[in-house]
Structures are given as C-alpha cells and as structure tokens.
Amino acid sequence: MTATVPLSAYLILSAALFVIGVAGVLIRRNVLVIFMAIELMLNAVNLTFVAFARFLRSMDGQIIVLFVMAVAAAEVAVGLAIIIALYRNKESANVDEINLLKG
Amino acid sequence: MPEGAFFVIMVTKIVVVFGLMLLSVSYLTWLERKVIGDIQVRLGPMRVGPHGLLQPIADAIKLLFKEEIVPQAADRTLYLLAPAIALVPAFISFAVIPFGDQVRFFGQTIDLVITDVNIGLLYVFGVASLGVYGIVLGGWASNNKYALLGGLRSSAQMISYELSLGLSVIGVVMLSQSLSLVEIVGAQTRMWFILLQPVGFLIFLICAVAEVNRAPFDLPEAETELVAGFHVEYSSMKFAMYFMAEYANMITVSAMTTTLFLGGWRGPWLPPVVWFLIKLYLLIFLFIWLRGTLPRFRYDQLMRFGWKVLLPVALANIVVTAVFVALR
Amino acid sequence: MEWLMFVPLAAMALITATLVIVLRNPVYCALSLVGTFFALSGIYLLLQAQFIAVIQVIVYAGAIMVLFLFVVMLLDLGHERPLWLQRDRPRLLIGVGAVVLLLLELVIPVGSWTARVPQGSSTSELMGGVGNTQLVGRLLFTEFLVPFEITSVILLIAIIGAMVLARR
Numbered sequence: 001m002t003a004t005v006p007l008s009a010y011l012i013l014s015a016a017l018f019v020i021g022v023a024g025v026l027i028r029r030n031v032l033v034i035f036m037a038i039e040l041m042l043n044a045v046n047l048t049f050v051a052f053a054r055f056l057r058s059m060d061g062q063i064i065v066l067f068v069m070a071v072a073a074a075e076v077a078v079g080l081a082i083i084i085a086l087y088r089n090k091e092s093a094n095v096d097e098i099n100l101l102k103g
Numbered sequence: 104m105p106e107g108a109f110f111v112i113m114v115t116k117i118v119v120v121f122g123l124m125l126l127s128v129s130y131l132t133w134l135e136r137k138v139i140g141d142i143q144v145r146l147g148p149m150r151v152g153p154h155g156l157l158q159p160i161a162d163a164i165k166l167l168f169k170e171e172i173v174p175q176a177a178d179r180t181l182y183l184l185a186p187a188i189a190l191v192p193a194f195i196s197f198a199v200i201p202f203g204d205q206v207r208f209f210g211q212t213i214d215l216v217i218t219d220v221n222i223g224l225l226y227v228f229g230v231a232s233l234g235v236y237g238i239v240l241g242g243w244a245s246n247n248k249y250a251l252l253g254g255l256r257s258s259a260q261m262i263s264y265e266l267s268l269g270l271s272v273i274g275v276v277m278l279s280q281s282l283s284l285v286e287i288v289g290a291q292t293r294m295w296f297i298l299l300q301p302v303g304f305l306i307f308l309i310c311a312v313a314e315v316n317r318a319p320f321d322l323p324e325a326e327t328e329l330v331a332g333f334h335v336e337y338s339s340m341k342f343a344m345y346f347m348a349e350y351a352n353m354i355t356v357s358a359m360t361t362t363l364f365l366g367g368w369r370g371p372w373l374p375p376v377v378w379f380l381i382k383l384y385l386l387i388f389l390f391i392w393l394r395g396t397l398p399r400f401r402y403d404q405l406m407r408f409g410w411k412v413l414l415p416v417a418l419a420n421i422v423v424t425a426v427f428v429a430l431r
Numbered sequence: 432m433e434w435l436m437f438v439p440l441a442a443m444a445l446i447t448a449t450l451v452i453v454l455r456n457p458v459y460c461a462l463s464l465v466g467t468f469f470a471l472s473g474i475y476l477l478l479q480a481q482f483i484a485v486i487q488v489i490v491y492a493g494a495i496m497v498l499f500l501f502v503v504m505l506l507d508l509g510h511e512r513p514l515w516l517q518r519d520r521p522r523l524l525i526g527v528g529a530v531v532l533l534l535l536e537l538v539i540p541v542g543s544w545t546a547r548v549p550q551g552s553s554t555s556e557l558m559g560g561v562g563n564t565q566l567v568g569r570l571l572f573t574e575f576l577v578p579f580e581i582t583s584v585i586l587l588i589a590i591i592g593a594m595v596l597a598r599r
Contacts, residue, residue: 004433008541010474011484013441015537017448017467024452026526032503038466039495040448043471054478060568062483063575066567069490070582074589076495079594080502081482087506089491166552222564225485232493239497243458243504251504258501262494401491407491 010051014080018044029094031083035076116217120197128350129159135391149396167360169339174245177267177336181244186337188346189237193290193351194229199223200358201285203368203375215368215376216285223284224276227359228269231314234352236364238316240331241345249362253332256322256402263409268310274303274424275363288367302420304364306413313409315349318394322402357386436477444470457503461496468492482564 031090045064053061086098092102131149133155133403140147148155173182173411200223203215220226235258240253276282278299290296297304313320322332329335334345362368372376400408447466454460468491475484571579 004438007445009441010438010478011541012538013444013474015534015541016445019534019537020448020452022533023526023530026451029521030457032499032506033460034541035453035537036451036460038497039464039491040451040467041491043468043491047471047474049482050475050483051480053480059570062563062567063570065480065483066486066585067575067578067582069486071585073490074585076498077589077593078439078596080498081593084506085596088464088592178458180440181462220481222481222485225482225489229485229493232489232497233492236498236500237506240458240462243500255501257503258497262497265493297484 002043007051007055011048014044014047014051016039017047031086031095032096034095035079035083039072039076042068106145108199112213113217116215117198118416119201121194124197124351125347126348127354129163129351130242131353131387132346134387135394138388140396142392149165150324159401161205163343164349165229166343171341172338173335174247174336176210176246178244178246178277181240183341184246185237185241186341186348187235187237188240189348190351191356192233193235193348194225194228194356195357199284200355201288201367203356203377214285219283219285221281221283222283224272224287224363227355228265228283228286231278231352231355232261232265237345237348238333241337245333246285247336249329250333250335253322254328254336255328256335258314258372260316260322260405260409262419263406264310264313264413265318267306267409267413268314269416270414270421271310272304272363274300277421277424277428283378284367291366291369293366293410294306294398295369297364300364300420300424302416303424306359306417306420307360307364309413311360312390313405314391315352315390317353317390318351319397319399320405321394322388322401333342353387353390357390358367360386383404433477437474440470440473440477443467444474458500459500461503464499465492465496468496480563482567 021037021039021041021074022043024040025034026033028037046068049061049065049068051059053059053065092098128286136158137155148158151161173179198217199220201214201216201219205214207213227289233380238257238261238330241255242250242252245251261419275287275296278296279287281287281290287296302400316322322329334342337345361379368375368379370381373381440532444467447470451460451467454463468487472484472492475481475487535596563581
C-alpha cells in the first residue's frame, strides 16, 4: 500500500490542532477548559510522532507516543486533584481569580 | 474470494448477529423475570401467551406508545443523545467475538466471526470503556440529584473495576500470545483457560458483573436509595434503550468470558455455534442467579473490594502466570 | 482511497477541536474533545498504528475524559461568559494574532522540508507480518526499557500526589 496522503498533510493537521490548543489556553478562563486545550496540544504532538513513525519507517515515534500518553494520564490525575483543591479554597474555576502568588 | 461475495457475506453476518442479539435482548427480559420468579417461588409473567412467552413483545409495544417526557430543566440535546450513546457500544463490541468455526457454504469458506482483527481484545475493552458515557451523561443531563448521583457512582465504579478487568485477562494474553480473539480460542484446543487461570477467571467474572452494573454491583440504579439512579427521569423508548443496553452488555461480557476462559465455541459432539450458545446462556443464567441471591454492596464496600482485594490479587495473578510462562 | 478517509477524519478533528475552545458549557467541551480523540484514533489507523489507535481510545476517551466529566459534574461549573463579551478585548486580539503567527510559523517549514533522512527498518511488510503490537512490545522492553521503568515511577508519583492533594 503506497501512502497517497503526504506527510505534510498530517503535519499541517497536527500544527492546526496544536494552534487551536494554544488559542484555547489563551482565550478561555475556565481552568478545566484550559486543561482540555493542553490535552489537545499533547495529542497534536502525538499525531506528529505517529506520522513521522510511518513515513520514516521507524517504530520509535509510536513508542514515544505511549510515553506521552502515560505522562498525560499522570498529569491529568494530579491536575484534576489540584483543580478540586483550588475549587475548595476559592469556590471558582476561573484562572483570573486564582492569583494568590501575585504580590 | 471476489469482492462482491465478500461484501454479501459480511452484510449477512452483521444482519444475522445483530438480529439475533436484538431477539436475545428482548427475550432475556422474559428469562430474567421467569428465573427470578422461580427463585422467589412465584410464577413470573404468565398472561401473555403460553408461560408469558409473548410478554417481551407486549412490553415493547407498550414502551413504544408511552409518552416521551423530557424534564424542563434537562439539557435537551444530551438527554436525548445519552441512551443512544449507551446502546451503541453494547452492540458493536460483538463484532470481533468468534461464535463458531469456519463453515463451508455455497462453496465459500466463511469464518463465523464478523471480523477478526489482531487487536480484538483491546478493541472490546476500548468499546466497553465508552459505555460509561451513556450513563454519566444521562445522569447529568436529567438535572436531577438522584440521577446525577447514580451517574457519578457509575463512573467511579466503572473506572475502578475496569482496571482489574483489564489486568485479569493479561494472564490469558500471556498464555495464548495473542490479542486476537480467534487465536485465543485457537490456543484453548487442548485445555480451557479456566483451568490454567482460575483466579483470572474469578476476577474477570466479578469485574464483568460490576462493569454491566448488575446486582450485587447495581449501585448506579439502586432503587432503595437512588430511586432508580441515572435513568430515573427517562420514559418510553429511551428508558427501553437503557434496558436494552444493559442486557446487550450482559450478552457481550458473557460472550467475552466464554471466549477468553471457556474455550469459546469449542466442545465435543455438538456443532460449535450450539456450544457457544450453551456456554453463553449458562453464564447469563449465572448473572440472573446472582441478582436473585446476593444483596447489594454498600458504596464504600464496593470501592474497598475493588481497590484493596481485586486489584492486588489480579497483579499477583499476573506475576505467578509470568513465572509459570517463563519456566515452561 | 487514503484521502477519502483522511479528509473527513481531519475535518472532524479540526471542527471538534474548535468546538472545545468555543463552546461555553464545559460538559460539551469535554464531549467535543472525545470526538477529537476518536478522529485522531482513526487517523492513527490510517498511519498503520493500530495499537496506538486503540490505546488512544482506551486511555483518553475511556479514562481521562471520564475523569474530566466526573470533575466537571462534581464541581457543577456554570457557563462562562462568551468570548466576545469579556472585558479585555485587546488581550483577545493579541491572543488571536499570536496564534495566527504561530500557525504560520509551524506550517511554512512543512512545505520547504526536503532533506533526505535515514529510513528505519519497520516497513509496512514487516508490520503486516508480525503485527504492530508485537513490534511496539519488543521495542518497549528492549531499547526503551529504562524510559519505560521511569514512566512507571512517574505514574506512582502521580498517584501519591493526587491522593495527597485530594485528601485535605
């Protein structure tokens, strides 16, 4: 089976998804949605890895994706715990109101 | 095999399996009421048809003509979508489960499995893990505190027990060296895996009961404390869809247990498909029997049992199996 | 044939991803993100990474997003004010501008990339022969054994961290 879809198509899709994630982090104020946007960015990077793994005929990219997923799972567990702790203190999930470190 | 014949065979298989499953689902409701009735020394449905055999049809007609009620404060889109989300995974996970050997038919060799993928086991787990969305979203969209509690309970329960469920089959995968369900059945030619993996089988069975939210793990819909849990607001056909999802899930996990531990369609004398159905229905009977016998767990008992008993035992089972495989 | 699969999947990924950052209700955002993950899983199948595709569904759609939904429902977050009503529009404009610049910077090099790079040995024939899962497993437990073990440590730390944070 020959690859008719070129690598660049996958890379552009990945870039677009990553940028959407960045936009989400920049324009949303809800901490959970920002967190979802970060997951989106991680997935965009995963797509790049898998695409390169396919076109460079190397499995290494897929292995890295597995590691990224494991780290993402760890990050979500800790991140959501932090969000719940924050919500308990502040009764809010708006990042603008979470500014205790601001002097 | 020509393209056209392949297509026709595929569609036939899908239609037959889907049709049989729908039929089984509707008659499981009858079977359950009869068996529970027997256990509780009463008759169960008797009025519609001989021994109530037409009861499922009457129920279906009744449910179809009931009024659809959508609570005013509900999130309409998700409220309507959730039962469908619950139903679809229950049906499509059957696509990779082999229910018989190859048969010759009109000069074509046909595998009695809809499609054999080399990651079939993972596919089933992936699809099964989506079933929780239907319940959680239904609970949330109803905008009812009992429904929400039921939904939250179910997501916690399913995440907890999915872990042990996944770990309990790793022993089987190690012994059969494959994730394809067809090859797992093939590896049980000489000995069923229930004999080599009795602990794995027990854990799988317990977790399977918990995954399909059946008694004694039916906390998401505990009548006595949550009214009816996540589907308290549902009526008419959408209620029926939740019910169908529950029974379809029951069939799927029974088929999985059969495939993974009871040798799939293998058995002497009788044709393979018949053996598959016998094992399947014995397991379903066991599910109903459990419901008739055991009281419901308390929520903290459920969590403690899942995390502090099942998970360590499943891990120990993996280690023991690994040592056994390495020494062989 | 491949385009026929790629274009709808890519469109679905982009649309659902946009919905994630545009919709106001966090529950809908989470569901859109699940849609994105499914589209990506389909694209992984196109790229002959069956194992990654299924793991994507199990880990992201089956576990991570359920956790997200769990927290959203637990906290019962209200709706955000829509973007165009937020008080500091300059910040919004700067954000969108920066994002467009970033997109250009990421996409422009893609077209001009022509260098020949060494090709690995995992051809599609090999994958068809032994299967994707076996290849991943073999590499994971030989070449990548140390990172693999470190990952388990990370997960352990995450478990403890989540416990400590949630206990209070």
